[in-house]
Amino acid sequence: MSSNLFTPSTPLTLSLNLDDGAMDFYPRASVFGGGAVVDTVDLVHVGLGRYAATWTPGALLSYDVLFLVCVDVARTVESGLYTRELERWQSDAIIASAISLPTLPASIADQVWDELLTAHAISGSAGEFLARLTAARSGNIDDSNTRVRLVEKIWRNRLELEDGDSGNWVLYDDDSVTPLLTWSVTDKTDGPITQQIRTPSRRTRGV
Numbered sequence: 488m489s490s491n492l493f494t495p496s497t498p499l500t501l502s503l504n505l506d507d508g509a510m511d512f513y514p515r516a517s518v519f520g521g522g523a524v525v526d527t528v529d530l531v532h533v534g535l536g537r538y539a540a541t542w543t544p545g546a547l548l549s550y551d552v553l554f555l556v557c558v559d560v561a562r563t564v565e566s567g568l569y570t571r572e573l574e575r576w577q578s579d580a581i582i583a584s585a586i587s588l589p590t591l592p593a594s595i596a597d598q599v600w601d602e603l604l605t606a607h608a609i610s611g612s613a614g615e616f617l618a619r620l621t622a623a624r625s626g627n628i629d630d631s632n633t634r635v636r637l638v639e640k641i642w643r644n645r646l647e648l649e650d651g652d653s654g655n656w657v658l659y660d661d662d663s664v665t666p667l668l669t670w671s672v673t674d675k676t677d678g679p680i681t682q683q684i685r686t687p688s689r690r691t692r693g694v
Contacts, residue, residue: 490575493550498543499576501528503554505569508536512569515562518542519551529562530554548578640667648672648688652679663692 493499501516514530525545530538544550555562556569609615644667645659654669674680682688 490577492579493544493576494579495544495546498541500539501530501542501552501554501574502533502537502539503530503556503572505536505538505556510536512538512566513557513560513562514538515555515557516540516542517553517555519553520545520547520549525550544576544578548581550576552576643692645692646690648680648682650679650681650687652677655680659692661692 491499503514503516505512510532512532516528516530517524518526518528525547526542528540528542530540533539552574554572554574556566558564558566640661641658644661645663647657647659649655649657652673653671656670656672657666658668659665660667672680
């Protein structure tokens with residue numbers, strides 16, 4: 488089946504060529520649109536086995552044209568010498584709209600990836616899964632960052648060991664003033680630690 492373009496409301500030529508050059512037949516074109524016959528066009532011989540006629544398409548986006556070769560002027564008896572031929576005609580409006588199609592996938596992708604995950608809460612849906620996955624990943628990253636920062640503080644920040652046996656080993660925050668963590672430290676008999684009078688053992692903040 489061949490395909491051709493037309494402009495709505497603009498006359499076009501329907502034509503049929505008989506390969507053997509026969510000049511004494513009476514072809515007819517049945518025009519289908521929207522699943523029904525919308526017109527019939529009688530073709531006349533124009534030379535060397537070519538038959539043609541003018542037809543004006545309507546507003547539909549496509550038409551199928553079926554060519555029959557008949558043996559009588561009234562075109563009621565189909566010849567058995569030639570097979571039926573089918574042509575498709577499509578409105579050039581389809582082609583015009585297709586010109587912008589290359590930008591369509593990008594536009595769809597933008598809308599998909601810019602869509603808020605909170606809008607997809609249906610249980611079992613891909614959107615709901617992505618939302619849960621993103622939330623879990625974000626939580627893990629935040630948790631990991633917190634742990635890394637704590638290790639860094641333990642490694643670098645001010646640390647003091649004072650007399651006593653409860654909460655007497657103190658890790659300070661980055662300001663070297665605010666207590667961040669405490670541990671209880673005793674001597675080998677689990678007794679309180681006594682250092683030099685009112686002088687704690689101290690590790691200053693690392694640089």
